Amino acid sequence: xxxxxxxxxxxxxxxxxxxxxxxxxxxxxxxxxxxxxxxxxxxxxxxxxxxxxxxxxxxxxxxxxxxxxxxxxxxxxxxxxxxxxxx
Numbered sequence: 440x441x442x443x444x445x446x447x448x449x450x451x452x453x454x455x456x457x458x459x460x461x462x463x464x465x466x467x468x469x470x471x472x473x474x475x476x477x478x479x480x481x482x483x484x485x486x487x488x489x490x491x492x493x494x495x496x497x498x499x500x501x502x503x504x505x506x507x508x509x510x511x512x513x514x515x516x517x518x519x520x521x522x523x524x525x526x
Contacts, residue, residue: 493522 489498493510494517504511505518512518 492517494518494520495523 488501490501490504490511491498492504492513495513497513499513501511503513505514506512507518508521510518510522
């Protein structure tokens with residue numbers, strides 16, 4: 440009888456610890472999501488939107504991109520070549 444009570448106590452102890460750990464992980468995950476949402480609303484002061492070159496698909500800051508023909512380009516040469524043809 441004593442061994443049975445011991446194993447029941449161990450079983451419930453493991454359940455209690457696992458619930459506590461999963462609760463802590465959920466709180467941490469929720470806090471991380473809140474931080475990510477706050478960052479999206481208030482980006483860093485020096486940050487800038489990134490755009491993709493229509494020819495080579497390289498991402499670059501919007502201030503460095505060339506806007507021509509309704510597309511963004513990484514340079515004048517790619518703007519003259521036009522969008523890359525899909526294979």
